Amino acid sequence: NAGVTQTPKFRVLKTGQSMTLLCAQDMNHEYMYWYRQDPGMGLRLIHYSVGEGTTAKGEVPDGYNVSRLKKQNFLLGLESAAPSQTSVYFCASRAPDGGSNQPQHFGDGTRLSIL
Amino acid sequence: SQKIEQNSEALNIQEGKTATLTCNYTNYSPAYLQWYRQDPGRGPVFLLLIRENEKEKRKERLKVTFDTTLKQSLFHITASQPADSATYLCALDITGGSNYKLTFGKGTLLTVNP
Numbered sequence: 099n100a101g102v103t104q105t106p107k108f109r110v111l112k113t114g115q116s117m118t119l120l121c122a123q124d125m126n127h128e129y130m131y132w133y134r135q136d137p138g139m140g141l142r143l144i145h146y147s148v149g150e151g152t153t154a155k156g157e158v159p160d161g162y163n164v165s166r167l168k169k170q171n172f173l174l175g176l177e178s179a180a181p182s183q184t185s186v187y188f189c190a191s192r193a194p195d196g197g198s199n200q201p202q203h204f205g206d207g208t209r210l211s212i213l
Numbered sequence: 214s215q216k217i218e219q220n221s222e223a224l225n226i227q228e229g230k231t232a233t234l235t236c237n238y239t240n241y242s243p244a245y246l247q248w249y250r251q252d253p254g255r256g257p258v259f260l261l262l263i264r265e266n267e268k269e270k271r272k273e274r275l276k277v278t279f280d281t282t283l284k285q286s287l288f289h290i291t292a293s294q295p296a297d298s299a300t301y302l303c304a305l306d307i308t309g310g311s312n313y314k315l316t317f318g319k320g321t322l323l324t325v326n327p
Contacts, residue, residue: 102256129313140319141257141302148313156314188256192313199245199264202315204256 100124104189104205111179111212119174119208121189129192130172131156131202132164134185141188147172179212186210216240219303219318226293227326234288234321236303243305246279246286251300251320260301261288293325 102123111117121130132144133156143156147166161183163175172191176183186209190202220235236246245264249257263270263279263286270277276289290297300322304315 131314138319141317143314143316146314157316190256194313199247199262201247201249201259201262202257204258206254206256 102189102191102203102205104187104208106208107206108209109211111176111210113179113181113212115179117176117179119176119187119189119210121172121174121191121205123170123172123189123191123203125191125193125203126169127191127203128169128194130166131190131192132162132172132174133188133190134158134183135188135207136185144174144187176210181212184210184212217303217305217307217316217318219301219321221321222319223322223324225324225326228294230293232290232293232297232323232325234301234303234323236286236288236318238284238305238307241305241307242281243307246277246303246305247315248275248277248286248288249302249304249317251302257302257317290323295325295327298324 105120131146133141135141142158145164147153150169153164165173186207188207190204192202193200216239218237226232247262248260251257261277263277274291278287300320302320304317307316
């Protein structure tokens with residue numbers, strides 16, 4: 099029972115490089131989210147998706163792009179990495195409410211360092 | 214602007230005591246509030262959800278209260294154990310009923326000393 103899987107777990111990039119973080123969920127959830135977590139800042143929503151083919155901006159979207167081509171996958175892209183994007187990135191998924199409020203299920207994060 | 218505040222960054226208690234964590238919010242009336250646990254190097258894990266019309270909810274040694282007048286939720290762990298040491302996050306939907314986005318507090322690091 100994998101739940102939410104994030105790859106890679108760790109990555110070091112140089113400023114200006116690009117990369118894609120992958121999130122995969124096997125729970126058939128409609129909603130998926132990307133957060134970043136920084137010391138003293140808590141979890142902040144970057145982008146989210148309410149279904150295959152849809153994406154929307156969260157609280158801190160600048161410098162990131164996302165795609166949801168398949169229901170089970172949510173990709174987060176860094177176009178030109180900056181040191182300010184050094185963070186731990188978490189993906190989460192959630193089922194629609196269907197009359198009861200559903201919790202979010204998180205992966206174990208990707209630790210990204212930008213030098 | 215919306216604010217979610219958890220009472221302290223860190224809380225230290227002795228094993229066997231009750232830990233009480235606070236989550237306060239302003240400028241909003243959420244339909245529900247959630248509590249998560251996060252261990253070092255791991256993602257948050259859902260613990261409990263309480264709705265606005267519920268005053269209290271329990272799960273084993275955990276108890277959550279929700280006071281919509283005070284705009285506050287209290288999270289209690291009774292008979293605490295060292296294994297309860299973790300960061301605890303509260304979260305609520307502040308999007309006016311869309312019900313699919315959560316905003317998280319910064320968390321409280323609980324340490325239970327043997």
